[in-house]
Amino acid sequence: MPERTLRVAVVDDHPVFRLGMVGLLASLDGIEVAGQAENAAQALALVDEAVDVVLMDLHLGDDSGIETTRDLVRRLPGLAVLVITMDEDDESVVAAVRSGARGYLLKSASPTEVERGIRAVANGEMILGPQVAMRAMATLTSGRTAVRVPFPELSDREREVLDLLARGYDNATIARRMVLSPKTVRNHVSNVLTKLGVADRAAAMIKARDEGLGG
Known part of the structure; x- marks a missing residue:
């Protein structure tokens, strides 16, 4: 057949x-x-x-x-x-x-x-x-070990956005790196700020770096 x-x-x-x-x-x-x-x-x-x-x-x-x-x-x-x-x-x-x-x-x-x-x-x-x-x-096979996940209230995607934000990247750069549309990145950033209880990107960046993100 x-x-x-x-x-x-x-x-x-x-x-x-x-x-x-x-x-x-x-x-x-x-x-x-x-x-x-x-x-x-x-x-x-x-x-x-x-x-x-x-x-x-x-x-x-x-x-x-x-x-x-x-x-x-x-x-x-x-x-x-x-x-x-x-x-x-x-x-x-x-x-x-x-x-x-x-x-x-x-x-x-x-x-x-x-x-x-x-x-x-x-x-x-x-x-x-x-x-x-x-x-x-x-x-x-690189031997990476499990680590504590920071900000468990965030989704995996939101945590990725926050990590890139903590590196100082703007929304356009984050969108390119994550292969997302700028609108989607803006929505994720807004959700992150709300969940972390911070007023702006600078405050989110500080909080993220304190937890080891952005390295």
């Missing part, structure tokens, strides 16, 4: 890469291009139950691929999202996985790696590109 055709959507704001990926997918047996999108609104309008896999960039102009992934997976729990991006830092990988992505490849991946990744996530597997996997293994 032949395998069913996988319907794949491509979400990327760079037209040259997006069109190149569409061309690659069209050349692969058993894979059909379901459509393409360059921003979050187009992706949310395009992707439905008939789409099996979404290839997702993390930077979609003013939108965030992390938030778009979260919205899609929340609406379609069975959807497989494979991130393909230039970002190989640990924060981006962790954020993507937390948002519901099943795979993470760099844009330097070969056509064979892309095809393998698509078929793997469609089959329910988790896949990381070779460079990403090496970084993940290095982190796991």
Whole structure:
């Protein structure tokens, strides 16, 4: 019995890469291009139950691929999202996985790696590109020990925002590092100030550094 055709959507704001990926997918047996999108609104309008896999960039102009992934997976729990991006830092990988992505490849991946990744996530597997996997293994084997979590009243995401705030980063920089939209960062900062009972960013920074954040 032949395998069913996988319907794949491509979400990327760079037209040259997006069109190149569409061309690659069209050349692969058993894979059909379901459509393409360059921003979050187009992706949310395009992707439905008939789409099996979404290839997702993390930077979609003013939108965030992390938030778009979260919205899609929340609406379609069975959807497989494979991130393909230039970002190989640990924060981006962790954020993507937390948002519901099943795979993470760099844009330097070969056509064979892309095809393998698509078929793997469609089959329910988790896949990381070779460079990403090496970084993940290095982190796991680095011998880091558990430490007390400061500010337990904060969510993990809010604590990450506070840590970056304590380093002196502005909202735009925090948004870039966490692959979030500026609006989402502003909301997180507001929630952090409220939960910590402080009046402004400077007071939050002092309190955070006293607890060891921002190092």
